Amino acid sequence: MTLTSTELSEWLKAQIGQTLDIRKGELTNNQDDISDLDQIVLHLNEVAIRSTKHPDDYVANDELVLEGKGTTFTEEGNVPLPENAYEIPLSGSIHIHQENGGLKVLTDRAVYTIDIQQN
Template sequence: MNQMVERFSEWLEAQKGKKLFIKKGEHSTGMENISDLDTISISLESISLRQSKQSSLDDYLPHQELILHGNGEIHGNEKDSPLPNQSFEIPLDETFRFSTEGNAVNVHTEKAVYHLSPH
């Protein structure tokens, strides 16, 4: 695990038992612009690391993901929906970057930008 992933994991460990708000912005294909923005809340119970030994032909599936476990919701324009499988995945690709912003963090990957803050 690289140093940035380790720091992010440590930050998440310190958030266990708290409610996290996550804003996830997906990049347009091949662009830096955000094309889709999701807002998620999760009562963080635990985190785990999932590693895949198989590589997908189109690199759609990441080799590693940090999985946040807990009850949560996806907040939509019309209504809120339960978080599938009571978990939220953050892929750990080779472009992964992590930075702090006060008590919040920002995570950048090839496909998305995440802003996580405890409440």
Template sequence: MMEHQFLSIEQLDQQLKQWNGKHIKIEKIELTDKDEIHMNLTDIAYESHTRRLDQYEAMHTLILNGEGEIQSSQGYQPLPDASYEIPLEDTSLYEFDGEQFLLTTDRGVYRISLES
């Protein structure tokens, strides 16, 4: 097992792209909210929002593309756009421990791991 390490956004991108074609689980943990997403990752993309309307709009967005489903109180629902977006800020932290990625943002923590 690799040791726990902090990553730059470029390192995150390189390592996450190695999971293309694999089934992943994304757990989003916010203050009172927890979502679990299962998806077959096909591609990774980024968007930058240089002209933000307000501070709630993220500076950057990591877009995980692929068919999947999100667990809600009603059970599993298909992802609406076959993608899942994670808002990123310049202050976001990216960590990897050899088995899972942890992305810590102003809004919450996202854990991305391979489905076993």
């Protein structure tokens, strides 16, 4: 099922108190290949949409902000999530689909897979 960004925000708000497993893959120029895969585990405390006006086209005017304590898993090691927040830029065309109890969010620049961790 395809969702809107408002429905994405509502779905995430329903997950407050849960631990999310977020995987982000940067899309290459041809939009088919994924590079630079990141994994974040976040205990979700709050969800907000932040709007800003920025002169640089590379910076999104709207972003989904997931607040909570988390960890970023990288090849160099595990690091705490900066400022206890994770942002998903909402720019260009956005496609959101429910998959296996989680969500897949495809933007012009990246693909995000968001799953609820089972305890």
